Amino acid sequence: MSLNPDFIHELHKQFTGDIRLDSAAKILYSTDASIYQIEPLGVAIPKTQDDLQSAVELAAKYKIPILPRGTGSSLSGQAIGEALILDCSRWLDSILNIDPETRTATVEPGVVLSTLNSASAQLGLTFGPDPASAERATMGGVIANNATGAHSILYGMSADHIISADVILGDGTLEKWDSDGKSKLIPIVDLIRKNYEDDIKQNYPKTWRNSAGYRLNYLLPWSPSAPPHWVGENYPANLKPHTWNLAPLLAGSEGTLAVIRRATVNLVPKPKHTILGVLSYRSIADACDDVPRLLNFKPSAIELIPQMILHLARSVPAYARQMGWIVGDPSAVLVVEFSGDQPSALKEAVRRLGDVLTVAESLEDQSRIWNIRKMGLGLMDSRPQTARPVAFIEDCAIPVERLGEFVREIERIFSTHDTEGGIYAHASGGCLHIRPILNLQTKEGVRALRSISNQVFALTLKLGGSMSSEHGDGITSGEWIEQTFGKDVTNAMRMLKHAADPENLLNPNKMFDAPPMDRQLRFGEDYQVKVWNSTLHFNYERGLAGAVEHCNGQGVCLKSNGVMCPSYQATREEQNSTRGRANLLRGLITRNPNDEVTEAVAQALDLCLACKGCKAECPSGVDMAK
Ligand SMILES: Cc1cc2nc3c(=O)[nH]c(=O)nc-3n(C[C@H](O)[C@H](O)[C@H](O)COP(=O)(O)OP(=O)(O)OC[C@H]3O[C@@H](n4cnc5c(N)ncnc54)[C@H](O)[C@@H]3O)c2cc1C
Ligand code: SF4
Secondary structure (H helix, E strand, O other), X not given: OXXXXXXHHHHHHHOOOEEEOOHHHXXXXXXXXXXXXXXXXXXXXXXXXXXXXXXXXXXXXXXXXEEXXXXXXXXXXXXOOOXXXXXXXXXXXXXEEEEOOOOEEEEOOOOEHHHHHHHXXXXXXXXXXXXXXXXXXXXXXXXXXXXXXXXXXXXXOHHHHEEEEEEEOOOOOEEEEOOOOOOOOHHHHHHHHHHHHHHHHHHOOOOXXXXXXXXXXXXXXOOOXXXXXXXXXXXXXXXXOOOOOOXXXXXXXXXXXXXXXEEEEEOEEOOOEEEEEEEEEOOHHHHHHOHHHHHOOOOOEEEEXXXXXXXXXXXXXXXXXXXXXXXXXXXXXXXEEEEEOOHHHHHHHHHXXXXXXXXXXXXXXXXHHHHHHHOHHHHHOOOOOOOEEOOOOOOEEOOHHHHHHHHHHHHHHHHHOOOOEEEEEOHHHOEEEEEEEEOOOOHHHHHHHHHHHHHHHHHHHHOOOEOOOOOXXXXXXXXXXXXXHHHHHHHHHHHHHHHHOXXXXXXXXXXXXXXXXOOOEOOOOOOOOOOOXXXXXXOOOOHHHHHHHOOOXXXXXXXXXXXXXXXXXXXXXXXXXXXXXXXXXXXXXXXXXXXXXXXXXXXXHHOOOOOOHHHHHOOOOOOOOO
């Protein structure tokens, strides 16, 4: 499919931002942080709200699929597609208001979460859900993925913090979704509430930590369970019975229901003091078995870090320096955080946990531990090898009392596939990130991908869990939606989608009719490269191609602090980030490059300062300067 020339002509007349239809731009936006690759139809980068609106209106007029996008740090493939990408991260990044009285913030979709948090911190406030990617994740992406993080047992999900949103529907209609409940979707919402309440209650996963499908349960409002230490009055989202507020539906909708122009979100008081206690275990499953006991002490977070990540952290220079808190060589550790107003009470809480390996009282000591946990994902992929930790079953959430059982079964599945993998993350909420090590450039690797996915889905369903609990369905879990929710609830979701986007133009093939999860792989069986004889040797990286392929797209280089990456920080252009350069180079060695691509690679490398910021800070160890 290519873009209609009349559409391009009209868009050029109305749009003040950048429109990029060249091959280099398509390479840059054909990947996110997932294992997939799909070339977009083009890229439009709106400079103003009017640009965003006219792009959606014209797309509706010419029936062009569109995909609103933030930083593209999604792990399930929902930020890529055969559509016109609307990159909201570059210019639609204003914080419009922070109101300390109502504890709310109104933001444009491109505002980076950590920027919002820095501004809110001056008023003693913060956004509750805290994805580990906060330093680059945009609020549009945070909301549309229903993101959350380590503190989900206090703050729940993003869906629990959206108060209202200005949106554009698939046909270009502008609406405000708030408690007034004025929307042309209301009749369909009414019908879903009346006819599907029992089906929803019966078929939704049994865990509150759920990002799969749409949040139809927020319309009732109802949740199968609540975050153990939920800060609000009612769960979900402090919603009152008979709510007509459609804003929570945006959470986890992955750009398929509406384009977010602005959102007003809830802020929570920033805890005055925190303390961390680290406990060690003889196995990951043993650590998970202990989580229900630890929850009784009312911690604010419990995070799992396995031996694999601890070992890898010691091998990356910037992280090795931060490892003084680990004593011995435990198979797994749980990091337990307490927060509150009284430091003495927090110390007492840690003391009651039992045999603690390390206590971190100062913020400096705590941030060393959090850094290792937050960079876990990148660290796991820091080894130069063709068999890599693959992200496709990494967002399962299981009712926490069955977490140990889940881990033992996962380890059995790994061993029957002759592999191992990393298992870590938000143990307190029952959400484990799991990455089996597979070589997807072989038939056997792709076969294992499919087989492990089938088995883990069956296991997750059996234990009452959800395949997606913060990262979204995208392509990795899209095909499981109907089996998760059953035919009737899936039909109700389709009805909602049809009402919001009758022509199926908003991020098509996500949520419904998703492609099989083992196709459209970035590194699949057919992956081939053509490299030139380089002057430098790349023995450690498995050759020049290995060095280029090392970037997994997680986008830490798109943050605005630290050293990496100065050329991106100055220009805010994807091609001037470490990730952009790696993607362009990969484009160069995997296809017959045309002049556009060659020129784009030359320009992107020309702006690289060779500062080695990426070598030190990229958790996967990408070294662009080399
Ligand atoms: C290393 C790493 C760690 C991560 N840790 C976490 C974690 O702890 N918790 C977590 O929840 N996630 C995590 N993620 C996943 C991801 O970073 C977050 O979900 C993040 O919020 C996505 O933001 P983004 O700006 O990159 O969105 P994108 O990836 O660009 O987009 C995400 C989705 O939002 C939609 N979207 C974007 N803008 C709009 C808009 N204006 N209107 C409508 N839809 C829109 C897109 O279509 C897409 O479907 C992690 C990712 C990585 C690589
Ligand atoms: S070496 Fe180049 S790509 Fe790496 S951080 Fe510095 S400017 Fe960015």
